[in-house]
Amino acid sequence: MILDSYDPLKQEMFNVIDDNGKVVNKDYEPDIDNETLINMYKTMQLARIADVKALQYQRQGRMLTFAPVKGQEGAQVGPMAAAEDDDWLVPSFREMAAMLYKGVPLKQLYLYWYGNEQGSKFEQNVMPVNVPIGSQINHAAGIAMASSIRGKNQVAISFIGDGGTSHGEFHEGMNFAGVYDAPMVTIIQNNQYAISTPRQMQSKSETLAQKAISYGIPGIQVDGNDPLAMYAATKEALNRARAGKGPTLIEAVTYRQGPHTTSDDPSIYRSEEEVKNWQKKDPISRFRKYISNKKLWNKEKDEALQDEYKDFVKETFKAVEKYPTPTVDEVFDYTYAEMPKTIKAQKEAYKAYLKEREGE
Amino acid sequence: MILDSYDPLKQEMFNVIDDNGKVVNKDYEPDIDNETLINMYKTMQLARIADVKALQYQRQGRMLTFAPVKGQEGAQVGPMAAAEDDDWLVPSFREMAAMLYKGVPLKQLYLYWYGNEQGSKFEQNVMPVNVPIGSQINHAAGIAMASSIRGKNQVAISFIGDGGTSHGEFHEGMNFAGVYDAPMVTIIQNNQYAISTPRQMQSKSETLAQKAISYGIPGIQVDGNDPLAMYAATKEALNRARAGKGPTLIEAVTYRQGPHTTSDDPSIYRSEEEVKNWQKKDPISRFRKYISNKKLWNKEKDEALQDEYKDFVKETFKAVEKYPTPTVDEVFDYTYAEMPKTIKAQKEAYKAYLKEREGE
Amino acid sequence: MAEKTLLKAINEALSQEMERDDSVVVYGEDAGYEGGVFRVTAGLQERFGKQRVFDTPIAEAAILGSAVGMAANGLRPVPEIQFSGFMFPGYNQIAVHMARMHNRSRGKYKMPITIRMPYGGGVRALEHHSESLETLFAHLPGLKVVIPSTPYDAKGLLTSAIRDDDPVVFMEGKRIYRAFKQEVPDDAYTVPLGKANIVQKGKDITVVAWGPILHEAKKAIDSLKDEDFSVELIDLRTISPIDTDTIIESVKKTGRFLVAHEAVKTLGIGSELISRVNEEAFFHLEAQPTRVSGHDITVPLPRGEHHHIIDSGRIAHEIKRVATFE
């Protein structure tokens, strides 16, 4: 068992491949079919390209504020590849790669960052982007409890940042889920910063994984830039959850290569050297080397994929730019499941005003 | 070092005396002067008698809702005896014994439970009774931080219940204080219940002391009915705090012998046998045996003390019953440090109404 | 049919809705085994089991946040907050998620949650046990807020709330939990949300109240029965969304308006009602619309509470003043 073998109190970190994609932990190399491996890689690439493009669009004034995922694709795609279709993804706000793996169309994600609520309506078992730090953990606990109560086999997989672990909502949700042995897996993406605030300012605890001890549940520190390690650790956690053994806490040690959001200037608080050092551990290049070593991938395929995705991303964004802006009805009609009279009256009054103004 | 020697993850619990007051842990028997020992004993007795009487008064309809301390006196008096005068007490709502040891007059405490705000104005470094679970921990963090910032030598000692550890406010306050190495000592009185909810429903963690690991600070489980152990562990924590090493978490394993509050019927959720078993570990009788063995105390002294305190408590309560009820001015005047016009106007209008009504 | 207290009526609604719909779950601090500190949920765990009726850790954000998750995953949660004064740690979940998830997800995730909480003063309780915080919910778009004043309404409104697909904050005036009984049908029935109730017809002044204060208003009106004017008394019942029509119709008839509430004055529901009366019935008014309410102070501890919480005397005084104003 992986979870038993890596003690966060001894600062042991689980990984499977090294920075060159070489397997260094044969015992725990997960047995993943080729199709899934390729799918993992493709999703990471799509996320990366969509991310880089979105930043460009934003700089051109065409996209609004947006939270880049660059560098954290492995920490997200590993867990989602380990999950079943019916499992739930309960994201924070930086989980584009995880959402894509779950099957959420890129168009939706772009539409959301474009500032349109229609981008948050998913067909999948995926919750919308969650901005208030920590609060999603309680949703995950509730989703997991509902899964138990309704006799389903679903696990709720939630993501949170290193900064999020300081929040009371994280504590309450983790503890709550623990009490009911709710089928939940929480992944901390420790990307070293909460905006400008470095990891060591968040907590005096040596690792974030050890916070699991507070809830009497397993906690493990994993190389978050190693998609295989993330896959393997999550798989075990999912199995535990499905067996009724309760939640698991996984700390993915990773790095946010880009700015916090498009409004952020990371040069204020960190050095280029630091960024470069982390780029050497980039999850996508490590994983590419791994699947290339397995003869599942090569340069030609990669170039073709990149071209394909670049076009796809461009087309998608064009479609988003053409997407109709929200109507007055849309702005009012979803406030309640059934519209109360007072709001209907406000809407009509506002429409009348707009008509009058047009007339002027 | 006591804090290093008892590992909550190994379920080790620190004590000094056994149920018969015999020293079983000579190495760590604290060196307390006789006067302090007597003072500790007297305060526990006063708290006990005041507690039992208050319950009687409440049953007679003379006292309002009130949260009995019975059984937890040792967990409170031990720490306060270890503290300096200038240290802060940040109570929850069940800390009558701790407050008395800090020098808060019984009359104040009774007045508070009698339903009069004047009972919450203390001369000592003691915060008022804090009803919203968990929130006092953040006050303690702030008090401790202010102590550091202002270059004082004060430590903030806060109390919380087993139930309180599930709260987000507990987590945030502990983590916050940890980050700044704030001079704070938090004592969890694990009295086995949160109203009707048993300890094991609060958290899957085997001990509450191990929650300290989440904050990278020491945590220890102590026999909370052993005032000497509580003294010794707290002393060490206070020394750490004063040395700039940050907060400590102490789980005092104890038992609430009485009801949660006067509105509670514990027979619904626990057996008499359980209560009786815990009464055998009563902190006051254990401590009496200890000081009797030391020849500091005897039966005659005890009887005299009990008589004295019974009278004192009766007199105090009589004085409280005679205390003037709050005037209209009192009800309005403390809302702001300086009364705004609008509230003054409301007060005058209300006074005018009262006058008119009198006239009717 | 039998005489039942408000508490019993609520318990019955919970029980019958759990019976009717497997997706209804009930939980909260001490709400399971003990049946709640007021015994509102007594007997439910025995009947429906620990999976559907359970105790929780002391964690209001988790209680309400997990409800959001449960609702998203097919349940109809009915969490209890032990006292309304302790909802604050869970208010984040109400304000940023529960009230907004339907809108955020463009209708994908409905939030059929009913948060029950005892509220209000008059029972000589500790601090934070006596507030009337309805404004903090009614100000949030996406929430409904309901306060029953009678056992009959309590059962019918709670049944509606549980069946409603929007989040409802259901506030129970704790001092009328056992204060009186009323005939309440044994079978399930609904009282519609969003409809105020004209308790008593009259033609000279409209008085609006809800919850325990409704009974103070009634007493006040009784004490004025020899006066030369007649009072129309409206029980608001749903605090959000407000049934403006019923109030406006009444004020158009009476020309005078008084709202009585326990909450503090500034930004109490009274301020909103007065604004609406202004907006829609201004030229029918014969006196300024008026509120009688708590003062803008912290609810005093029991020995001073009577200075803050309005009683029939204060209400009668204001009714008379407004009704006879010339």
Place this chain on the structure above:
Amino acid sequence: MAEKTLLKAINEALSQEMERDDSVVVYGEDAGYEGGVFRVTAGLQERFGKQRVFDTPIAEAAILGSAVGMAANGLRPVPEIQFSGFMFPGYNQIAVHMARMHNRSRGKYKMPITIRMPYGGGVRALEHHSESLETLFAHLPGLKVVIPSTPYDAKGLLTSAIRDDDPVVFMEGKRIYRAFKQEVPDDAYTVPLGKANIVQKGKDITVVAWGPILHEAKKAIDSLKDEDFSVELIDLRTISPIDTDTIIESVKKTGRFLVAHEAVKTLGIGSELISRVNEEAFFHLEAQPTRVSGHDITVPLPRGEHHHIIDSGRIAHEIKRVATFE
């Protein structure tokens, strides 16, 4: 004296009060090293050191709860909440402690805390970054609430807030942080709390606004300058306690009243102002007091935001309607 932005004015007030009084401390998420996500606290850590200006974990209850403790132990904390929409997790501390500690302890513990928070829409931000939540503070007795509309006022009001012995919520309209400059004295000065400001005298209608909306109101008034009526414009500045007198005096003169605010309509500050106008100037009114405000909906994401946040056009429309109503 020089031209300064609102942001610069706030930074200056912080810096000068820290200089003047050792007990002032400034902290919050990213408020230390980086100087805040808006750079409002830029330069303070360099100048006053890490003990008095610091970054915090993401923990609003701790940020505000520790302020309560610091205030009890002799400091004058000025915590920052990164965006007002994230104050909810710390609202418990504001509502149950900060606003009540002075009362609870019968004057022993004063709470000289100033909570700064950017608020409001108009900057095309993510969800929870655009709310106007002043009602949630103004409804709580014991708190003061201040919203400046100009750099000059911002510096003077913040200085007063920091020196005030009561807890003050200081809300900064983020879209006017850098929108324009104004002459602002270099030295410290105060603008009193609790006093509204008559921005422009007029005799036919009273318009009350605050924060960024004040500028929309000004624009609206400008656009109406050829009309046949004159407008008195009042900047409320302090939202709690409200300067009722200034408003009433104006309404008694003009006979017409319009309040314009960004917040949702129901239980917005407008409802309270209208109630007060009713209570104290009813018989001077020539038209129903009116509010122009956000709708009772969740603030839409940027693409739909313009339908919600009122602009000079909507305000002008209402001014004209109310001013010419017969």
